[in-house]
Amino acid sequence: IFQKYGYTHLSAGDLLRDERKRPGSQYGELIENYIKEGEIVPVEITISLLKRAMDQTMAANSQKNKFLIDGFPRNEDNLQGWTKTMDGKADVSFVLFFDCDNEICIGRCLERGKSSGRSDDNRESLEKRIHTYLQSTKPIIDLYERMGKVRKVDASKSVDEVFEKVVKIFDKEG
Numbered sequence: 001i002f003q004k005y006g007y008t009h010l011s012a013g014d015l016l017r018d019e020r021k022r023p024g025s026q027y028g029e030l031i032e033n034y035i036k037e038g039e040i041v042p043v044e045i046t047i048s049l050l051k052r053a054m055d056q057t058m059a060a061n062s063q064k065n066k067f068l069i070d071g072f073p074r075n076e077d078n079l080q081g082w083t084k085t086m087d088g089k090a091d092v093s094f095v096l097f098f099d100c101d102n103e104i105c106i107g108r109c110l111e112r113g114k115s116s117g118r119s120d121d122n123r124e125s126l127e128k129r130i131h132t133y134l135q136s137t138k139p140i141i142d143l144y145e146r147m148g149k150v151r152k153v154d155a156s157k158s159v160d161e162v163f164e165k166v167v168k169i170f171d172k173e174g
Helices: 012-021 028-036 043-060 076-086 102-116 123-146 159-173
Strands: 007-011 066-070 095-099 150-154
Touching: 007 012, 007 043, 012 028, 012 043, 012 066, 043 066, 043 076, 076 123, 095 123, 095 159, 102 123, 123 150, 150 159
Parallel strands: 007 066, 095 150
Antiparallel strands: none
């Protein structure tokens, strides 16, 4: 769907997991420890991976300059790091916020964990992630909401209903 609107999807989590697995990565073990503990990886690492992916995408095709960044920023430190590194280089058009009950999220991730192989798809890590979300990420969502930039989707609905809502948002936002 995102390609239809000219966006390149970048997942902060996928970039971190890929870097963790990359042979010779200086950050691999550090990233693994943060992920397993449900904590947020230091912003310098995440920003450098995001910026590298954005630069590579635009170097390959200068028309590809719209990005959907999934899972970032997750805390005040992330936001400040983004502002410091990307100020004048990238504008945040809107935040797509998938709002979902904690138990539904845990159930979905535990189900995903049966085949994902992810070290954080277990109840203990997920509960830590929820605590981190409430303490660190929710205030960032609230900040963007005060700026009028949050587009909220009730993610407890079916896949089709959530998809339909996302399409409407992208139809409107472009």
